[in-house]
Amino acid sequence: xxxxxxxxxxxxxxxxxxxxxxxxxxxxxxxxxxxxxxxxxxxxxxxxxxxxxxxxxxxxxxxxxxxxxxxxxxxxxxxxxxxxxxxxxxxxxxxxxxxxxxxxxxxxxxxxxxxxxxxxxxxxxxxxxxxxxxxxxxxxxxxxxxxxxxxxxxxxxxxxxxxxxxxxxxxxxxxxxxxxxxxxxxxxxxxxxxxxxxxxxxxxxxxxxxxxxxxxxxxxxxxxxxxxxxxxxxxxxxxxxxxxxxxxxxxxxxxxxxxxxxxxxxxxxxxxxxxxxxxxxxxxxxxxxxxxxxxxxxxxxxxxxxxxxxxxxxxxxxxxxxxxxxxxxxxxxxxxxxxxxxxxxxxxxxxxxxxxxxxxxxxxxxxxxxxxxxxxxxxxxxxxxxxxxxxxxxxxxxxxxxxxxxxxxxxxxxxxxxxxxxxxxxxxxxxxxxxxxxxxxxxxxxxxxxxxxxxxxxxxxxxxxxxxxxxxxxxxxxxxxxxxxxxxxxxxxxxxxxxxxxxxxxxxxxxxxxxxxxxxxxxxxxxxxxxxxxxxxxxxxxxxxxxxxxxxxxxxxxxxxxxxxxxxxxxxxxxxxxxxxxxxxxxxxxxxxxxxxxxxxxxxxxxxxxxxxxxxxxxxxxxxxxxxxxxxxxxxxxxxxxxxxxxxxxxxxxxxxxxxxxxxxxxxxxxxxxxxxxxxxxxxxxxxxxxxxxxxxxxxxxxxxxxxxxxx
Numbered sequence: 001x002x003x004x005x006x007x008x009x010x011x012x013x014x015x016x017x018x019x020x021x022x023x024x025x026x027x028x029x030x031x032x033x034x035x036x037x038x039x040x041x042x043x044x045x046x047x048x049x050x051x052x053x054x055x056x057x058x059x060x061x062x063x064x065x066x067x068x069x070x071x072x073x074x075x076x077x078x079x080x081x082x083x084x085x086x087x088x089x090x091x092x093x094x095x096x097x098x099x100x101x102x103x104x105x106x107x108x109x110x111x112x113x114x115x116x117x118x119x120x121x122x123x124x125x126x127x128x129x130x131x132x133x134x135x136x137x138x139x140x141x142x143x144x145x146x147x148x149x150x151x152x153x154x155x156x157x158x159x160x161x162x163x164x165x166x167x168x169x170x171x172x173x174x175x176x177x178x179x180x181x182x183x184x185x186x187x188x189x190x191x192x193x194x195x196x197x198x199x200x201x202x203x204x205x206x207x208x209x210x211x212x213x214x215x216x217x218x219x220x221x222x223x224x225x226x227x228x229x230x231x232x233x234x235x236x237x238x239x240x241x242x243x244x245x246x247x248x249x250x251x252x253x254x255x256x257x258x259x260x261x262x263x264x265x266x267x268x269x270x271x272x273x274x275x276x277x278x279x280x281x282x283x284x285x286x287x288x289x290x291x292x293x294x295x296x297x298x299x300x301x302x303x304x305x306x307x308x309x310x311x312x313x314x315x316x317x318x319x320x321x322x323x324x325x326x327x328x329x330x331x332x333x334x335x336x337x338x339x340x341x342x343x344x345x346x347x348x349x350x351x352x353x354x355x356x357x358x359x360x361x362x363x364x365x366x367x368x369x370x371x372x373x374x375x376x377x378x379x380x381x382x383x384x385x386x387x388x389x390x391x392x393x394x395x396x397x398x399x400x401x402x403x404x405x406x407x408x409x410x411x412x413x414x415x416x417x418x419x420x421x422x423x424x425x426x427x428x429x430x431x432x433x434x435x436x437x438x439x440x441x442x443x444x445x446x447x448x449x450x451x452x453x454x455x456x457x458x459x460x461x462x463x464x465x466x467x468x469x470x471x472x473x474x475x476x477x478x479x480x481x482x483x484x485x486x487x488x489x490x491x492x493x494x495x496x497x498x499x500x501x502x503x504x505x506x507x508x509x510x511x512x513x514x515x516x517x518x519x520x521x522x523x524x525x526x527x528x529x530x531x532x533x534x535x536x537x538x539x540x541x542x543x544x545x546x547x548x549x550x551x552x553x554x555x556x557x558x559x560x561x562x563x564x565x566x567x568x569x570x571x572x573x574x575x576x577x578x579x580x581x582x583x584x585x586x587x588x589x590x591x592x593x594x595x596x597x598x599x600x601x602x603x604x605x606x607x608x609x610x611x612x613x614x615x616x617x618x619x620x621x622x623x624x625x626x627x628x629x630x631x632x633x634x635x636x637x638x639x640x641x642x643x644x645x646x647x648x649x650x651x652x653x654x655x656x657x658x659x660x661x662x663x664x665x666x667x668x669x670x671x672x673x674x675x676x677x678x679x680x681x682x683x684x685x686x687x688x689x690x691x692x693x694x695x696x697x698x699x700x701x702x703x704x705x706x707x708x709x710x711x712x
Contacts, residue, residue, distance in 0.1 A: 098169040121149035200255035277481040282363035283404040292439040301439035307335040314473040337497040498540040543575040
């Protein structure tokens with residue numbers, strides 16, 4: 001088993017007959033010298049010689065353990081039950097008592113290693129008593145009396161039997177006192193039932209209440225038993241508290257706070273899987289930002305939402321999106337798109353940002369929670385197209401993606417909570433601070449400041465978890481591993497990460513009506529012809545640009561990019577801004593007209609259409625084409641407001657503010673001028689219908705103006 005070495009080597013101080021267990025076999029020390037240790041198997045009695053150097057090396061590597069003799073084990077079990085305790089966890093006075101005894105033990109074993117006569121031991125104590133107790137006599141009583149020779153021998157035996165560990169010399173009377181419960185069995189049952197029924201419940205029941213209920217139970221018992229010996233003495237409240245402390249803390253937490261909260265408090269959390277390269281695992285999460293900002297077109301400040309993709313290996317933010325979509329698929333896809341694309345545009349758009357973000361491309365695995373948007377078919381398809389695996393954490397276990405959760409806290413404490421308009425993390429921190437009144441930061445300014453904080457502070461600051469900065473960690477790893485390859489074209493990638501609309505519109509002769517906008521192209525018209533005019537399609541869109549959509553036909557397994565008809569309005573138009581304008585238009589119209597008027601107008605229009613179809617069947621498709629477009633208020637409002645405001649870069653922000661401030665007056669003017677300006681009411685002249693009868697045309701245009709105002 002061990003190689004024999006004849007040269008002089010280090011030695012362990014071993015006693016004859018000491019037992020050692022090696023690889024499950026039990027051996028006894030038979031002889032020791034300067035070169036070898038002679039052992040003998042206890043069963044076969046076969047000798048085994050080990051060189052001192054090898055013996056010491058095997059001891060240091062934990063290859064064998066010392067085993068007490070049967071007699072010593074019995075003596076130790078009878079006299080000392082401290083060996084299962086941790087010496088460092090004991091109270092200080094017990095540790096000092098063991099140190100005090102250890103002074104005598106070492107001196108006795110040094111002077112008298114074999115026999116220990118009483119006379120010699122007594123002389124030794126008399127000589128060293130005052131010196132040994134000098135450091136302890138002021139604080140403890142255990143050193144007031146001199147130890148007897150018998151006590152010294154007992155300490156030495158316990159020291160040897162306990163493996164020469166200080167824990168063996170700890171006084172065994174620290175746990176003295178009655179160990180059995182003094183209360184009767186009946187009273188113990190009463191206490192247990194009262195705790196179970198009244199204390200272990202979700203309501204915040206106090207010990208005083210349980211104590212009172214216990215008194216009620218005992219009183220009922222005593223009233224039912226007239227014999228004095230059968231009566232029960234009412235216990236003190238401290239007795240009840242001790243019984244509660246003896247319960248399992250986890251079981252108590254489950255009963256009082258629920259299993260989820262109990263798991264948070266007591267379930268062990270282990271370290272995550274160690275990663276070896278960037279983009280191997282990316283954690284995804286949302287949060288509602290702790291700040292209110294001003295948004296063009298909105299009367300009150302709003303709280304935006306932040307979606308973050310954090311690389312678990314380097315702790316770098318590799319993808320993000322700030323917007324007003326509350327925890328939806330759209331926000332996720334925009335963040336994924338930001339992760340996949342190069343981030344050079346950030347430094348071009350915000351020249352004050354010094355550092356760059358070198359990370360881009362698809363992740364190998366995205367770790368996220370169980371939000372509904374993450375379980376959607378669209379999310380799974382997009383990740384599959386990009387070659388990314390999607391893994392979900394266990395339900396209600398935020399610690400499984402603790403890195404991104406910790407980033408949110410860093411962002412709040414180091415940036416958002418120091419800015420005007422902050423909402424803080426809770427009402428206690430907020431106090432009487434008025435977030436709305438102090439909010440003067442614009443949304444675009446917030447986006448720039450968040451980017452600057454991430455790029456120039458978080459990415460370059462020291463991170464305790466990785467012992468360097470996230471940017472340094474990423475750059476060092478990229479030199480070795482590089483980034484995952486992106487084999488998809490830009491247009492294909494934009495389509496994959498585009499948002500999927502829940503609406504499935506039909507393709508009409510004039511195109512597709514979607515979200516109060518019309519989209520059309522020659523390719524779409526050809527597709528409709530091939531399907532005999534009954535084509536229903538899926539729509540995917542870029543929330544940051546509504547100048548086009550993707551139309552997907554599952555029947556023919558084709559897709560095409562279709563531009564908006566009103567290109568001036570949709571140029572650079574974001575979905576959120578468009579929704580704000582539509583809502584503002586609806587609020588203005590509903591404030592002017594009643595629901596009954598709207599329904600009456602709709603009925604009159606359909607009566608006119610029916611009469612027209614009876615007169616001339618050939619005109620019915622054009623009337624249907626007209627009625628399908630009357631629900632689109634956007635071009636009308638655009639014409640009205642464009643003359644009153646200066647043109648902006650995207651042609652929208654100023655228009656939205658004007659729509660909020662003067663919408664009612666604009667709608668009223670539109671109604672009053674509908675008869676005189678019939679061409680403007682309809683909108684785009686390219687989409688007009690030719691009528692054979694001028695009176696008929698005027699009637700339908702007048703009713704359409706009423707319906708358009710009410711329905712918008």
